[in-house]
Structures are given as C-alpha cells and as structure tokens.
Amino acid sequence: DVKVTQSSRYLVKRTGEKVFLECVQDMDHENMFWYRQDPGLGLRLIYFSYDVKMKEKGDIPEGYSVSREKKERFSLILESASTNQTSMYLCASSLGGSRRYEQYFGPGTRLTVT
Amino acid sequence: AQSVTQPDIHITVSEGASLELRCNYSYGATPYLFWYVQSPGQGLQLLLKYFSGDTLVQGIKGFEAEFKRSQSSFNLRKPSVHWSDAAEYFCAVGAGAGNNRKLIWGLGTSLAVNP
Numbered sequence: 001d002v003k004v005t006q007s008s009r010y011l012v013k014r015t016g017e018k019v020f021l022e023c024v025q026d027m028d029h030e031n032m033f034w035y036r037q038d039p040g041l042g043l044r045l046i047y048f049s050y051d052v053k054m055k056e057k058g059d060i061p062e063g064y065s066v067s068r069e070k071k072e073r074f075s076l077i078l079e080s081a082s083t084n085q086t087s088m089y090l091c092a093s094s095l096g097g098s099r100r101y102e103q104y105f106g107p108g109t110r111l112t113v114t
Numbered sequence: 115a116q117s118v119t120q121p122d123i124h125i126t127v128s129e130g131a132s133l134e135l136r137c138n139y140s141y142g143a144t145p146y147l148f149w150y151v152q153s154p155g156q157g158l159q160l161l162l163k164y165f166s167g168d169t170l171v172q173g174i175k176g177f178e179a180e181f182k183r184s185q186s187s188f189n190l191r192k193p194s195v196h197w198s199d200a201a202e203y204f205c206a207v208g209a210g211a212g213n214n215r216k217l218i219w220g221l222g223t224s225l226a227v228n229p
Contacts, residue, residue: 004157042221043158043204050213058216090157098165100215101146101208105157 003027004106006091012112019078021109023091030096032074033103034058034066037088049074050096081113116141116209118220126226127195135190135223137205146208147188148217149179153201161203164188175199200227 007022025032034046035058045058047066055066063085067075074093078085088110092103119138127133139145149161162173169181179190188205205220 040221043219045216048216054213056213092158098146098208098215101148101206101217102160102163103158103217105159107155107157 004091004093004104006089006106006109008109009107010110010112012114013078013081014114015082017078017081017113019081019111019113021076021078021089021091021111023074023076023093023106024072025074025093025104026072027093027104028071029093029104030071031094031100031103032068033092033094034064034074034076035090035092036060037090037108043090046076081111083113085111086113087111116207116218118205118207118218120203120205120220120223122223123221124224124226126228128228129197130194133190133192133195133199133225135203135205135225137188137190137220138186139188139205139207139218140186141207141209141218145188147179147181148206148208149173149177149188149190150204150206151175151201152204152222158204161190195225195227197227197229200225 004025033048035043044060049055049068065077088108090108091106094100094103117140147164150158152158164171164181202222204222206217
C-alpha cells in the first residue's frame with residue numbers, strides 16, 4: 001500500500017513565524033501535491049511538483065513556497081504565517097501520465113495561526 | 115470553464131437504505147472522472163474512476179458510479195449504506211495535459227448515516 005505521511009497532525013504557530021510542513025511518500029511517485037481544505041471552499045491546489053527540484057504553482061500559491069530536494073519528500077513553506085492561512089493542509093502523491101489523477105493522500109495537518 | 119458541481123451539500127440516510135450522490139461536470143473534452151471519500155480525521159481515498167469504456171464503473175467498498183455524457187453527470191451509488199460510510203464525498207474531473215494535469219474538485223457532499 002502507498003503511504004503518504006505528514007510531519008504533524010496538528011500545529012499551532014504565531015503570526016509571522018516561518019512554518020514548514022513536511023510530506024513523505026514511500027512509493028516512488030513522480031508527482032506530489034499540496035492542497036488546503038477549508039469549509040465551503042473544498043480542496044484548492046497550492047503547488048505541485050512533477051519531479052525533483054521541479055515545482056509548479058497551483059491555484060492559490062500566494063504566501064507559500066515549496067521544496068522538493070528528494071523524490072520522496074515535498075515540503076510546504078509558509079514564509080511568514082498569517083491568520084488567513086489557518087487551514088487543513090493535505091499532501092498527495094501520484095504516478096505519472098493519466099495516473100496523475102489517482103492521488104494518494106496523507107492524513108492532513110491542521111494548522112492554526114494565532 | 116471547467117467545473118464540478120455537487121448539488122447536495124449534506125445528505126442523511128438510514129442504515130441499509132440506498133444512496134445516490136449527484137455530480138455534474140463542465141468539461142469540453144472526454145472527461146476523466148473520479149470519486150474520492152474522506153472519512154472523519156483522515157485524508158482522501160480514491161473510490162472509483164472513469165476513463166473510458168463501460169459507463170458503469172465499480173469501486174471499492176461496494177460503490178458504483180454511472181457516467182452519463184448527455185447529462186454531464188457522474189453520480190455515485192450504493193445499494194445499501196453502512197454506518198461506516200458516513201464521510202465527505204468529493205467528485206473530481208481530470209483536466210489539463212502533460213505536466214499540467216490536475217484535478218478539478220467539487221465542494222463535496224457530507225453523508226450522515228442514521229442507525
């Protein structure tokens with residue numbers, strides 16, 4: 001079974017802090033994704049990566065950056081956390097080609113920024 | 115513009131009753147369609163997918179979905195619901211090409227199951 005793990009289930013940070021969310025997958029997937037999930041807004045894609053050191057902006061990249069130095073690890077960085085970044089963050093991974101749509105998700109990190 | 119609509123925000127059914135969750139999409143080409151489920155406190159899990167061929171597709175946990183091109187719909191069904199099916203259900207369409215492939219998500223339908 002594919003396993004996607006996220007470094008924390010719950011995280012509380014203060015406004016202005018730099019925040020790192022880590023995601024690791026164990027199935028050699030090319031693609032990795034970061035989403036945020038908010039009530040009434042569904043899932044929104046922040047960034048994705050289709051290869052090591054490659055990254056593409058999703059629908060809401062503002063205020064975020066990412067890093068993919070190794071194939072299995074994809075990090076989401078909040079350079080200066082703000083209260084409007086309080087959310088559930090979901091990481092996902094997938095194979096390439098049309099299998100890209102078959103995404104495997106981690107359990108999520110609920111981030112609260114105070 | 116590409117979009118996915120799940121008309122029902124919240125549905126409650128009794129255990130053992132049948133279930134149908136609605137999904138309508140707007141997409142110019144032949145769509146790749148998906149249903150994902152998110153159980154409480156967990157990440158999303160792929161339930162089933164439609165790429166081509168038979169318009170009735172079977173998935174995990176006893177779910178099935180039917181693609182109807184004429185209605186731009188991909189409704190999810192289950193003949194007899196179990197209490198463990200209480201979850202959030204998301205419909206999605208695969209869009210884009212090459213390295214820009216991404217999922218367009220519906221807003222989800224929350225399913226509650228009465229004992």
